[in-house]
Amino acid sequence: MHSFLAIFCLFVCLSWTEAKEVSQEFHKVQGVNKTYFIYPEKRNANDASILCGNNGLELLTINNDEETEEITLEVVSARNFNETFWTSGYYTLEMNWVWGSTNQPITYTNWGKGQPTDGIPNKDCILFTQEDYEGTWINADCQEEHVPICEQVIY
Numbered sequence: 001m002h003s004f005l006a007i008f009c010l011f012v013c014l015s016w017t018e019a020k021e022v023s024q025e026f027h028k029v030q031g032v033n034k035t036y037f038i039y040p041e042k043r044n045a046n047d048a049s050i051l052c053g054n055n056g057l058e059l060l061t062i063n064n065d066e067e068t069e070e071i072t073l074e075v076v077s078a079r080n081f082n083e084t085f086w087t088s089g090y091y092t093l094e095m096n097w098v099w100g101s102t103n104q105p106i107t108y109t110n111w112g113k114g115q116p117t118d119g120i121p122n123k124d125c126i127l128f129t130q131e132d133y134e135g136t137w138i139n140a141d142c143q144e145e146h147v148p149i150c151e152q153v154i155y
């Protein structure tokens with residue numbers, strides 16, 4: 001009986017989490033391997049992450065030049081968003097940069113000039129900027145409020 005309930009829950013509970021609706025407030029942009037959801041208001045980095053999670057999404061990760069180009073052209077420039085955007089990248093207590101959404105160490109990087117400023121306290125979260133339309137990153141105070149980009153990976 002218990003195992004039946006467990007299996008029953010496995011299916012029902014899984015489909016329940018998958019069925020989480022994405023709020024209509026987001027601007028949706030279809031990428032090649034991901035769907036991006038841009039929130040129209042600014043949040044601090046932690047709240048941005050929670051906001052994405054509450055909508056069944058993850059805060060942005062950027063894993064290669066194609067994604068940088070896609071976000072820069074399709075998500076940001078095409079819509080005239082003159083903003084800086086939170087990614088899920090942050091600096092851990094073990095002193096390395098990690099994607100919070102996946103807990104994976106950051107291997108691909110696109111830091112702006114002079115970035116990251118390691119050793120400067122309280123600049124432990126990664127912002128995607130539009131500087132020179134190259135989508136470079138800066139490390140910023142996680143308490144600052146910026147526009148969240150959430151994502152959903154297409155499998």
Ligand SMILES: *[C@@H]1O[C@H](CO)[C@@H](O)[C@H](O)[C@H]1NC(C)=O
Nearest residue numbers: 031032033034064066067070
């Ligand atoms: C999409 O995924 C393919 C296969 O992994 C990869 O070669 C390509 O660069 C990706 N494109 C983008 C825009 O991320």
Ligand SMILES: *[C@@H]1O[C@H](CO)[C@@H](O)[C@H](O)[C@H]1NC(C)=O
Nearest residue numbers: 077080081082083084130131
């Ligand atoms: C974008 O915002 C920055 C800083 O708020 C401002 O200096 C710049 O003029 C803006 N650019 C456009 C195209 O609106």
